[in-house]
Structures are given as C-alpha cells and as structure tokens.
C-alpha cells in the first residue's frame with residue numbers, strides 16, 4: 001500500500017551549495033500525490049515541483065528539479081533517499097528557499113524525525129516499476145546500468161586513487177531495515193583540493209566539516225574520522241537511491257555503477273523511461289501483475305493540479 005507520514009515534520013538547516021538558511025515543512029499528502037516540493041518564496045501558481053525524472057535540471061554536484069515555470073529546488077537527493085528508503089510514497093515538502101538543507105551530510109537527520117512522526121499506510125495500492133532490459137549510460141570516467149531483478153538491489157563501486165578512499169565496492173538489497181541500518185547515516189564527501197574550485201564556481205558555499213567528510217590525500221580532516229571505513233561508497237549508494245526515486249514509482253531492478261554520479265543517474269532514469277520495452281509497471285501484491293497507465297505526470301498536467 002502507499003504510505004505517508006502521520007504529522008508534519010519541520011527541519012531547519014543550510015543548503016550545502018548556496019549556503020542559505022532554509023526551513024523545511026514536510027506534510028502528509030493523499031494517495032497518488034507523490035513527493036512534491038512547494039517553494040513558499042515564489043508565487044503560488046509556479047511554486048510546485050514534482051519529484052519526477054521529467055523535472056530533472058541537468059547540473060553539477062547535486063540533483064536539481066525544476067518545473068515548467070523555471071522554478072527549481074536543489075540538492076534533493078538525500079531527502080528523496082529518506083522517503084524512498086522508508087517507503088514514503090506521498091508527501092508535500094514546503095521550503096522557503098531553493099535548496100534542501102544538507103544537515104550532517106547524510107540522510108539520518110531526515111530519517112529520524114520522519115520515523116518519529118510515524119509512517120502510515122494509505123487506502124491505495126502501491127504500483128511498482130520493473131526493469132525488463134539491461135540499459136546503460138556512460139561517460140569518460142564511469143558508467144551506470146540497470147539489470148532486471150525481482151528486488152531493488154544496488155551495487156556501487158568507486159575509485160579515488162592516491163587518497164584514503166581508494167577503491168571501494170558495496171552491494172545491498174534495499175529494504176526499510178537495510179536502508180536504516182546500512183545506508184542512511186553515511187555522509188557526503190569531497191577532496192580538499194577541489195574545494196577552492198567549487199567555491200569559485202558558486203558551489204559548496206555552505207559546506208563545512210560539520211556536513212561533509214573532507215579528504216586531503218591520505219588524511220581525513222574531520223576530527224572524529226569516519227562513521228564506517230567504506231562510508232564513501234555507501235554515501236554514493238545513498239545518492240543513487242535518492243536519484244533513482246525520480247522514477248516516481250518504486251523500482252524492481254539491479255542498479256550497478258562504476259564511478260557514477262548524479263548526472264549519470266539522472267540520464268539512466270530518463271533512458272529507462274524513454275522506451276516502453278525497458279520496463280513494466282506492475283501492481284504490488286498482485287500474483288498476475290498487470291500493466292496500467294503510467295501515473296507519472298508533470299506539474300503542468302491537469303490531473304496533477306487536481307491531485308494537489
């Protein structure tokens with residue numbers, strides 16, 4: 001069944017890239033609503049941005065969504081991973097600025113208050129999307145792909161030579177339990193040598209040792225060190241889970257990545273839905289899964305306005 005939260009969750013923080021303070025109010029939402037962002041600092045008629053691959057705005061270093069009025073919301077991936085990992089299908093996320101707060105750099109500070117608020121089943125079945133073919137996208141550094149699978153599995157490998165990160169590989173079958181136990185508290189990271197360049201380009205303005213692991217060669221600059229030895233690759237997996245949730249429906253498939261990132265993830269999900277033979281929509285708990293009309297729609301659709 002679809003799920004939402006029992007009561008509002010309010011979170012304050014700073015956006016990692018823009019460095020601006022932001023208040024987030026996550027509200028319960030009705031069945032078939034999906035995850036929708038609402039910018040409170042713009043006019044009402046252009047304030048809604050649905051968490052869907054159709055609204056991806058290609059950029060760097062984070063995942064950004066935009067609506068057809070050009071209003072966007074940045075760095076959505078960790079909050080989306082929290083919704084996906086906890087099985088929350090419907091929520092309205094009100095924000096008074098344009099970037100979701102980074103908090104401690106992981107998803108744990110979204111997960112804990114959402115769990116505390118309570119997650120409740122709704123009176124509507126949850127539709128799923130099953131990957132039917134192997135599809136892949138690559139760039140000069142790495143690749144990401146989907147293979148058919150009866151569960152959502154993630155396998156992520158990274159390689160940062162000449163640093164304490166090195167080569168790391170991690171695989172996980174994603175359930176609410178494994179997400180909370182293995183994934184949600186792994187923090188984002190960067191190389192110290194990249195910080196100046198990022199800041200010159202207007203990124204990482206809110207970044208600090210409180211919200212990111214900073215790696216300087218074979219040294220970790222954060223006083224308390226790592227939460228896990230392979231925290232880096234696990235964070236990449238957390239990012240992927242958030243990015244893949246832009247499918248709009250829970251996925252059944254095996255995601256595999258080598259030196260992937262947000263842009264490749266975004267391209268993979270768009271490629272998945274670009275050809276109807278790549279996937280099949282099925283209804284959960286149905287022994288004879290049947291196809292149904294894909295409910296992915298953009299913020300400009302009439303159905304969508306009615307749903308809000």
Ligand SMILES: [Zn+2]
Nearest residue numbers: 077188235239
């Ligand atoms: Zn991240």
